[in-house]
Amino acid sequence: MTSIATVLSWKPDQLSGVVDDLIACRRTLVDLQDELDAGAPPASWISAAAALARPAHQELGADLADLVAEISMVLTSIEAESQSLVLARRQLEDAVEHARSSGFTVDTATGNVVDARPNDELTETEADDRQAQCDEIVDRIEQALRSAVSADEELAAALDRAATGLDLPGSDLSDASDAGASEAGDDVLPPPEGSAADQNAWWNGLTEAEQLAVIADNPRWIGNSDGIPAWARDQANRSLIDDYRSELQDEADRLQQNLDDNLFGGTFTNDDSRLEDVNNKLKALDEIDNPGEAGRAPALAPGPLRGRADARRRVQRQRGYGRSRSCLHPWPDEHGPRQSRKLRRQHARSSGTRAGRGRQVRRRRLGRHRDVARVRRTADGE
Amino acid sequence: MGDIEVVTAELRTAASNVGTAAESVGAVKPGAAVERISSALPDSASAGKASRCSTMWTRRIEDWATAAGAQKTRLEESATNYDGADAAAYARMMRMMRVQ
Numbered sequence: 001m002t003s004i005a006t007v008l009s010w011k012p013d014q015l016s017g018v019v020d021d022l023i024a025c026r027r028t029l030v031d032l033q034d035e036l037d038a039g040a041p042p043a044s045w046i047s048a049a050a051a052l053a054r055p056a057h058q059e060l061g062a063d064l065a066d067l068v069a070e071i072s073m074v075l076t077s078i079e080a081e082s083q084s085l086v087l088a089r090r091q092l093e094d095a096v097e098h099a100r101s102s103g104f105t106v107d108t109a110t111g112n113v114v115d116a117r118p119n120d121e122l123t124e125t126e127a128d129d130r131q132a133q134c135d136e137i138v139d140r141i142e143q144a145l146r147s148a149v150s151a152d153e154e155l156a157a158a159l160d161r162a163a164t165g166l167d168l169p170g171s172d173l174s175d176a177s178d179a180g181a182s183e184a185g186d187d188v189l190p191p192p193e194g195s196a197a198d199q200n201a202w203w204n205g206l207t208e209a210e211q212l213a214v215i216a217d218n219p220r221w222i223g224n225s226d227g228i229p230a231w232a233r234d235q236a237n238r239s240l241i242d243d244y245r246s247e248l249q250d251e252a253d254r255l256q257q258n259l260d261d262n263l264f265g266g267t268f269t270n271d272d273s274r275l276e277d278v279n280n281k282l283k284a285l286d287e288i289d290n291p292g293e294a295g296r297a298p299a300l301a302p303g304p305l306r307g308r309a310d311a312r313r314r315v316q317r318q319r320g321y322g323r324s325r326s327c328l329h330p331w332p333d334e335h336g337p338r339q340s341r342k343l344r345r346q347h348a349r350s351s352g353t354r355a356g357r358g359r360q361v362r363r364r365r366l367g368r369h370r371d372v373a374r375v376r377r378t379a380d381g382e
Numbered sequence: 383m384g385d386i387e388v389v390t391a392e393l394r395t396a397a398s399n400v401g402t403a404a405e406s407v408g409a410v411k412p413g414a415a416v417e418r419i420s421s422a423l424p425d426s427a428s429a430g431k432a433s434r435c436s437t438m439w440t441r442r443i444e445d446w447a448t449a450a451g452a453q454k455t456r457l458e459e460s461a462t463n464y465d466g467a468d469a470a471a472y473a474r475m476m477r478m479m480r481v482q
Contacts, residue, residue, distance in 0.1 A: 006424075006425045010423045010426065012422065014421070014422040017418065018416065018418050018422070021412075022412055025412040028409075029406075029410060032402075032403045032406055032407065034399075035402050035406070039396050039400035041396060049460050053453065056449075059449075060400075060449060060450055063449075064446060067442060067446070070439070078419070152423065155423075155431075156427035159419070159428060159431035160431045160434075160435075163434045
């Protein structure tokens, strides 16, 4: 179990020195390609001894290539994960500092978050606000720990693979260097189940490169998530336009087929109205993709994303315009904006549901991630 | 005799290159670099794996340098044997020519 104190004791900025040394090692080894080639037993040498020397030389080349690949994989992984670790550690520091400045104590060994203010003096509304504040702090701490643990595990996996030994084909040292770098896993964990705050914390725990990778490679993760900034959701949804159109077209074809096959058309079914609905959505997508034809000025540059470079350009452009633009929801009727936790709580309180009795549940243990320190929410110091 | 001269020269060149590679690889210390992860990330999952990786790399580099050194020796010995055999054959032929 990784505690807050443990992560705060990490010094990920020191990893840059490790990367530099490994780069130097790799360069030295890759530069030996000429010596290795010139060290091959000459082709003019034909004898029983030569038959033994040739496979021995090939084995030397293959072993050295594997070592180069392993070094390359590890240093690539360190480069990637150290950024995540720096970010996660900073977020953890900020969350703990924010908690303390807000009157909460954070036990960095156990993860307990306790409201230091006396609960007796609080009104019900104030107590609810304190509970919400406590929840937010716990979310931030939890997400920072999750990010740190994830980066640590990724790095540990790369080191473990290197220690076990890669066995890649070929003996060209430069190729091995490239192959090793591509072996380094830079997978981003999907967003956690939970509130918008959880997802926002997850998003903020990603490096910029990881955010762009999510937009380009996994846009569905964020397209309809409240906790994700509008500019990112907009980009993700735009990159999904082709997919949406294809799905809608399939649905339109299916409904049309039903209507054609039905002697009574749509009289006894609602296929005709559903088809109209689907066709309207297709038109809406066309307007997004071809705003000139639809006679509307584009709110944002349209068109699906074509890889991370495109994503980066658009993100930079949009950041320049500002982040307050509304994001694109191709299917607003099916995936309408979700309420924030605060709104849900207010609604629940007014409707007398269980969530509205949050104040009565003052103490809760969390442990959504098995490796993350369990954090106790104790707004009233129970 | 011409063929033998070419082969031994090439063998010695190959041996020299393998020897250079063995020395260069032996001087590389990626294990020491990766070991520093343990102090940068104490009590982390990476720390334990870094130590193991460091040990394995250090051992494999030593093994590689040793194997390359042995290959160099084999190539040099082969060249020496060829030279020795050639010299002996030359001496035998000279004796035979004198007898004739």
